Each structure stands twice: as C-alpha cells, then as structure tokens.
Amino acid sequence: MFAKRRILKVGNAPSVKTPILLPSFSSKGFPNIANILKAMEEYISDEILVSAYDLHFKELESGFDFASVIFLDSGGYEASKESELSETFDREHLARPWVPEMYAEVISKWSALSPTIFVSFDHPKNRCGIFEQVERAKALSLPPSGGHYAKSLLINPETVDSKRVHLAKVVPAISKMTDFAVIGVTEKEIGNSMLDRMINVARLRQELNRHHPDIPIHVFGSLDTISTYLYFLAGADIFDGLTWLRYAFSDGDTIYRHSFGTMNLPLNTNSDIVEGRCWTNNYQYMQQMRLNMMKYLSDGAFEHFGKHHAHIKNAFDTMKAAIGD
Amino acid sequence: MGGGGGGGPFVGRSPEQLVKQVRETEDETAVKEFETELSGIIMDLLASANSRDVGKAQERLDDVKDALEGPLKNSVDTFWRICR
Numbered sequence: 001m002f003a004k005r006r007i008l009k010v011g012n013a014p015s016v017k018t019p020i021l022l023p024s025f026s027s028k029g030f031p032n033i034a035n036i037l038k039a040m041e042e043y044i045s046d047e048i049l050v051s052a053y054d055l056h057f058k059e060l061e062s063g064f065d066f067a068s069v070i071f072l073d074s075g076g077y078e079a080s081k082e083s084e085l086s087e088t089f090d091r092e093h094l095a096r097p098w099v100p101e102m103y104a105e106v107i108s109k110w111s112a113l114s115p116t117i118f119v120s121f122d123h124p125k126n127r128c129g130i131f132e133q134v135e136r137a138k139a140l141s142l143p144p145s146g147g148h149y150a151k152s153l154l155i156n157p158e159t160v161d162s163k164r165v166h167l168a169k170v171v172p173a174i175s176k177m178t179d180f181a182v183i184g185v186t187e188k189e190i191g192n193s194m195l196d197r198m199i200n201v202a203r204l205r206q207e208l209n210r211h212h213p214d215i216p217i218h219v220f221g222s223l224d225t226i227s228t229y230l231y232f233l234a235g236a237d238i239f240d241g242l243t244w245l246r247y248a249f250s251d252g253d254t255i256y257r258h259s260f261g262t263m264n265l266p267l268n269t270n271s272d273i274v275e276g277r278c279w280t281n282n283y284q285y286m287q288q289m290r291l292n293m294m295k296y297l298s299d300g301a302f303e304h305f306g307k308h309h310a311h312i313k314n315a316f317d318t319m320k321a322a323i324g325d
Numbered sequence: 326m327g328g329g330g331g332g333g334p335f336v337g338r339s340p341e342q343l344v345k346q347v348r349e350t351e352d353e354t355a356v357k358e359f360e361t362e363l364s365g366i367i368m369d370l371l372a373s374a375n376s377r378d379v380g381k382a383q384e385r386l387d388d389v390k391d392a393l394e395g396p397l398k399n400s401v402d403t404f405w406r407i408c409r
Contacts (some may be wrong), residue, residue: 032333038340039347269350272334276347 002205002235005297006214008069009181013115013148016047016069018216019232019293021223021286022240024049027059028078028093030245034060036279041066043280046287049240052106053078053098062112069115071152071240073220074103076122098123107143115148117181127160130173138179150181152218157189165189167203175211182238183208184218187227194227198234198319205235224254225289226312229305232293233316248278249285252306 008016023044027033037050037060048067053075054060064070079098100121107118120137128136137153155165165185177183185204191197201219208215216237222228223241231239248260260281261274269277295304302313334343394400 032335035335035340035343039334039344042344265350265354270346272332272336272338272343273346273350275334276343277350280347280351 002202003233003293003297004214004235005294006216006237008216008238010069010115010117010150011146011148013069016115018237019290020047020069020216020238021228021290022047022049022071022238023244023283023286024073024223024240024242025054025060026051026078026242027054027057029242036245039276040279040283043283047071049073051075051078052103053096055106056098056102057096062110065112065114067114069117070112071117071119071218071238072107072110073119074121074123074154076124076154076156077220080124100126104141107141110143110149111145113148115150116146117150117152118142119152119184120154122154122156125160127156127158127162129158130155130170131176133158134173134176151179152182152184153177153180154184154186154218154220156186163189164191165200167200167207170204171207174207177208177212180215182216182218183212184220184238186220187222187231187241190219194230194315195318195322198230198315199322201231201234201236202319202323223286225249225252225285225306226254226308228289229293229312230315233312234319244282244286245279247282249282252308 006018008018008020010016023040025033025037025048030036033054044067046067047069048064049071050060050064051073053073055062056075075098079095081093081095103121110116110118118140120133120140133156134153137151140151142149142151155170157163157165158169183204185201187197190200190204201217205217208217217235218238218240219231219236221241222231222236222239224243224247228239243254246257247254248257249255250260250263257275257278258271260278261269261271264281265274265277292304292306296302302309302316305312338346
C-alpha cells in the first residue's frame with residue numbers, strides 16, 4: 001500500500017493531513033490571473049499554490065491569507081516556454097528573466113499569516129547535479145518571522161538538455177534531503193508514460209521512506225480527474241496544476257468547458273459565466289476527489305474513484321506488478 | 326455555446342460581479358435540481374398509490390362496513406369508493 005494519509009508539517013503551524021489537491025494560480029496562459037484569484041477567494045478556504053514570479057512581476061498581489069496553507073512556487077514554470085502536459089495555449093507566453101535573487105527578494109518581503117511552503121528555486125536554464133540542488137534548496141533563506149514557514153525541495157533534471165529526472169541519480173542524495181517539509185517532482189519530468197511516471201513515483205516513495213518515513217511527495221502539474229488518483233495510489237500526497245482553470249471536471253472526466261455548460265447549465269448561459277462556473281465546479285469537484293481518496297484508504301474499494309475505477313485499478317495493478325510489490 | 330460570451334469573464338465585469346452572476350446560475354441550477362428531485366419523489370409516490378391492489382382494498386373496506394353494521398344493526402352508507 002503506497003497511498004496513505006500523511007502529515008504535512010509547516011514549521012510550528014498545526015499540521016495538515018494529506019491528500020492535498022491544490023488549485024494553482026499562474027499568469028502563464030491566464031493574463032487575468034489576479035481577477036480569477038479575486039473571484040475564487042470567496043470559494044476557497046483550503047490550500048493554494050501561487051508563483052513568486054507572478055508576485056515579482058506584479059501579475060498577482062499578495063494577500064493570500066484566505067488560504068489555510070500557501071505553496072509558493074519559485075516561478076520556473078512561468079519563466080520557461082516549456083509546457084505542462086495539459087497545456088493548450090492560444091497565446092504566446094513571453095518569459096521574462098528570472099534569477100534566484102528575484103526569488104529571494106520576494107521571500108524576504110513575505111509576511112503572510114498563513115503557513116507557507118517555499119519551493120526551491122527552479123529554472124530550465126539553471127540546472128545542476130542533485131547534490132547541489134539539495135544544498136541550494138537548504139540554503140534558501142526564509143523570512144525571519146517564519147515560525148510557520150517551511151521548505152520544499154523540487155527535484156529537477158540535472159542538465160539543461162535533460163528532460164527527465166533519473167531516479168538512479170536521485171537515490172544516493174536522498175539521505176541528504178533533510179530539513180524539507182515536502183519533496184517534489186514535476187509530472188512531466190518523472191517519466192515518459194503514465195505507467196513510467198507511476199512506477200517512478202512509487203519507487204521515490206519507497207526510497208524516501210527508508211530515510212524520511214512518510215514525508216509528503218508533491219507531483220507538480222498532476223491535477224485532473226484520473227491522473228491525480230493514479231499518483232495518489234503510487235504514493236504521492238500533494239497534487240496541483242492548472243487543469244482546473246482550463247477544463248471542466250465532470251463525472252470522472254476532464255472535459256471541454258463548453259460541453260460542461262451544455263450538459264449542466266441552461267443553454268442560453270453566457271459563455272463567460274460558463275467559464276466562471278467551471279472554476280467553482282472544479283474546486284468543489286477537487287474537494288470531493290479528496291474525500292474519495294480518503295474513502296478508498298478507509299475500505300480499499302476502488303469504486304470510490306467513480307466510473308473509471310476499473311481503469312484506475314488496472315493501472316495500479318500493472319504498476320505493482322512492474323515494480324514487483 | 327461556441328466562442329466567447331462577451332470577450333472574457335472580466336471584460337466589462339469585475340471579479341465581484343462575475344461571482345454574483347456565477348452564484349445566480351448556481352442558485353438557478355440548485356432550484357432546478359430540487360424541482361426535478363421533488364417531482365421525481367411525487368411521481369414515485371403517485372405510482373405507488375396507483376399500483377395498490379384495488380380488489381384487496383375494496384375487500385377490506387367491505388369488512389369495515391360489515392363490522393360497523395353489526396353493532397349498529399343498521400345499514401351503513403360508505404362515502405368512499407375504490408376506483409379502478
């Protein structure tokens with residue numbers, strides 16, 4: 001059993017139990033992200049993920065204390081032209097220069113009252129070996145007032161040309177990964193296929209447990225109605241992504257927003273309102289997904305995962321067979 | 326449903342106004358869902374009432390009538406009638 005309710009400890013703040021499904025906010029692909037965040041504040045009371053890049057470039061303004069825990073991503077995603085698996089941009093993203101000093105400046109001004117997890121600096125043009133990644137992440141300075149702050153290590157590929165994180169290279173450095181509340185990987189970089197990614201998450205879980213039992217694993221960019229369940233079964237605990245702003249979650253599927261509107265709303269509903277309804281629907285759907293995961297942990301029944309439960313169970317069984325568990 | 330509504334959720338609309346409009350559609354949907362659910366319950370109840378055993382019900386009513394006529398030593402007119 002890889003899936004489990006684990007404890008996220010953020011400094012001296014009250015601990016939070018996983019699984020955690022994070023609605024992420026990013027300017028990449030969403031020029032109105034500040035307005036989207038403002039609109040969603042009324043609905044959200046749990047954890048969120050925002051980007052330091054967006055704060056630095058004034059795409060977002062601080063004031064996230066409506067959230068119970070804030071994950072501050074460094075901004076590598078926004079600073080790159082790279083895509084995540086669910087992207088469908090209709091406009092060019094212009095990445096601006098982004099360096100560790102800019103991230104340090106955002107952190108130094110951070111004064112949120114909500115517990116905050118600071119993700120290690122990440123930039124596609126700034127890569128290094130895994131041991132150095134660990135040391136750089138440890139050296140990240142948190143705000144002095146930060147009894148309720150903690151760090152997360154995002155494991156990246158080791159070179160600019162490499163597209164993947166290779167577990168064989170990561171494993172020797174795991175014993176050094178102390179002082180982190182969370183260990184993260186991006187969905188895109190952890191494998192070439194869904195099975196490959198599940199296997200690698202499960203292996204990472206096994207290896208982490210040897211040195212840091214039950215430290216939560218965060219899979220960046222892994223939020224949708226099926227993948228999230230699969231990574232959860234592989235032993236991951238925290239899931240985020242922008243799919244919830246791009247599509248609609250409906251009865252086990254991640255669908256085209258206008259299809260959701262046609263099936264669930266009066267046909268004369270203005271498409272702009274359909275878009276807003278998708279965001280609120282998706283957030284509520286994510287909360288239900290979290291409950292479904294907890295129900296699964298309670299009785300082991302895959303039926304809690306909804307109409308695709310047979311496919312989900314099959315993927316899990318295949319993963320277990322592949323890793324010989 | 327294709328294309329945009331008015332060019333984007335925040336074109337000519339503040340985040341607060343969007344939330345208000347979204348809430349209104351949520352309320353409308355909730356009322357419609359409630360009405361559909363209520364109508365389903367009423368239909369089920371009517372169906373179960375209509376599917377009662379008419380012969381047996383008439384038999385029971387006749388038993389009641391006989392039981393009343395005994396002590397009264399008079400005939401009793403019933404004001405009910407089972408319709409088929």
